[in-house]
Amino acid sequence: MTDFATVPDAPRSDKDALLEALARDLLAVDYTVDGVAALLGEDAHQALGRDQTVPAALLLRTSAEPLAVVVRLWLLAQSVSPEALTQALPSIDVDSLAALGLVESAHDQAMVRAAVDLRPYGWPAATEGGQDTNLWVASDLGAHQRPGVLRKDHVLGIGQASLTLAQGTIRREVERALDLGTGCGIQLFHLLHHAKTVVATDISERALAFTRFNLVLNAPALGLTSADFDPDNKQARVSLRLGSLLDPVAGERFDLVVSNPPFVITPRHGGENSSDQFTYRDGGMAGDAIVETLVRELPTVLNPGGMAQMLGNWEVVAQESSDGGAGAAWSARPAQWLAPGTEAWFIQREQISPGGYAETWLQDASQGRDSQAYADAYEEYLLDFASRNVTGIGFGYILLRRPAIEEAAAESTAETRCEEILYPIEQPVGPHLAAALDRQQWLAQHPDIGNEYLLVAEDVTEERHQKPGAEHPGVILLRQGAGLRRTNLMSTELAGFVSACDGDLSVGQIVGALAVLLERDDEEFARGLSHDVRNLVRDGFLLPA
The missing domain is CATH 3.30.390 (Enolase-like; domain 1)
Known part of the structure; x- marks a missing residue:
């Protein structure tokens, strides 16, 4: 099996000693969520969370402090001098960072710049007196860091959708978990804290390479050894697998599945190839078919009592009402997708118009640089939605549960619950979802x-x-x-x-x-x-x- 340690145009993870040295240096300069927040201050740090780099750039433009150099390099994607970088990270030289695929020569050959985004991530201790979890996550640079249309196999970093799923996931101890569409591995990192073994899949080889790099870099914090992601070790805690949807886990069963799938609805074209699609967001199916497919099929890989939690889009289709008018119940389509006996809970968190949806995703990949191409793509979106009589597109949480054996034996009626919650909720909401399931039981x-x-x-x-x-x-x-x-x-x-x-x-x-x-x-x-x-x-x- 492939271990994804050396994939072209992705960070290398076959140099354990170098990654250990890098982790030591990053920790030494306090390149953590709290450390960066303290360096930037509240306003600039919040702006950075909105992908606005200017306030942080203005604040740090004259600073030679080691943490400032690291932030300018990997968060702001600015060029820095090799001397400043060596002073900030003394245990690993610039040539080694380049060999790992983390930096590259800038246009000014005397300077170096980031080849990837490498940012701190973490969460507080679960118990009072416990230790916070501090990690670093590598992904491709975003359009706000390096202008230009994103590459089609772009590996997305820590985004709002991935955080939403992480905050909504129910954190109970399980034997086996699946992270379907792992991307750079955010959900996988959380799963390793409450699952004995985790399978992580993706259709992108580059994404799995980024995930493996992040696992190795953060191995001590995640409680992993090199044997835990060895593809030839049957006792490994992590298994990385290349493939589409449930193909890589055919015939297997899990206690928990989490997925932030490529659910973005994109107009389809005759004769298009997968290389024409943005793999991080586009599942290659018409309309909301990829979400429908997962809702129908995920229960087949769940153990009795097992759960699947995912994010998704669904089309809201206008239908004729009894009085002759047109109406659109957002829950009508998702409720039709369920296999018999599956318990389901759909929570719609947002609904936008076809035009608003087109604008969001054309801007996401910086496709507005060519005004005529932008107008043509915008029209394609509107025509595509109109062909299916779509009046809106919903987004939200999906929770699926396979009844336990004793419940199935009792022929309990599987409940389908659909509710719309458009206002802010408490985060993380996962514990509250868990309590709701307990009350339902x-x-x-x-x-x-x-x-x-x-x-x-x-x-x-x-x-x-x-x-x-x-x-x-x-x-x-x-x-x-x-x-x-x-x-x-x-x-x-x-x-x-x-x-x-x-x-x-x-x-x-x-x-x-x-x-x-x-x-x-x-x-x-x-x-x-x-x-x-x-x-x-x-x-x-x-x-x-």
Whole structure:
């Protein structure tokens, strides 16, 4: 099997001693997320996070400090002198950095410049007193660092989509995990902290070369040895595999799959080759077919009880409504993709128009430099969407779960949940998604919650609105301060129920008391209120005592 240590036009990872020396020097100059933030200050650091390099460049233009030299080289993509770089990184010479594929001669032969983007990444310790994780991630330089249309096999770095997936992934201990479409390896790094073994796949050989480089450079922080990514070692913790979609793992099963696939919808052309496509974002299929394919097929590689979490786009297609008008329910298409027995949760985080979508992705690859080519490509997008009657494009989280054996044996009904959350949510949201699944399991195990006791979640507050002089509020809202930060419009009886949830009375007792108080002793009242209470438990407003 290929180990991807030496791939043309990608960093080399077959020189362990050099990479160990580089890691020591980067740590010595505090080339970490916190170190760079302290060097730049809040404004310039936030601007850099928006791909705006000018504030940092102005701040560091006269600085010869070692950390400033490293930041100018790999984050700002500025030329630096070999002498300054040698002083900043004394354990590894410039020729060795060039041999690794990290720097190259600038147009001014007396200077060197970055051949790749190499930036700090990490996350805080999971427990108080624990050690923060500090890593470095290599990827291709972005258009904001080196102007020009990106190469078709561009290897994307740390972007908002990859961070969104990392923050939304449920971090539970698992035996086997799959990172489908690994790119430069961001999801893989996180998986190694809670999965015993991880398979990482990609259709791009260069992407797998970048991933291997990042693994070797960060091996100590990731708890890896050279044997852990040896393709001939059957006990290796990491397996890097080249191939499309699920082809590299045919016949295998996993407890967790994560994927930030190349989901961008791109107009297709007759006779086009894969070399014409941006592999980091374009799956080569028409419309949203790549996301549909994964939603249909990912459950086939899950162990019972296993989960798949991914990001994706879906087309919102206008459909004729019963009154003769045109309507578009965003959840209609994704809900049709599910295989029987698959539990699913779709959360739409954004929806944009066809024109807005075209602008986003034409600008992403710097395709606006040629105005006529930009106009032609823009028109192709609009015609492509119009051919399928697409009125909008949604983006969001997809969570799929294969029921456990005991659940399947009980013939439980697989739930498909679709909700739209367009406002900011708490991050990382993964723990809240995990808690939501636990509550869903609890509800499935308690079809009748009449004898159960509930408590109001600590982050929940109540908000009442009423006109001046009114005897009763016209609107009662229940709000979450954490997690998905939902707001629930309450009826008078439901608000009364929540106010009594202090763990002293059972659900049945509270419902009975409200029925007497409101003179509603009919079954419909009790049934409707119990249904609303279950929804509040599902959404985390109320918790089992």
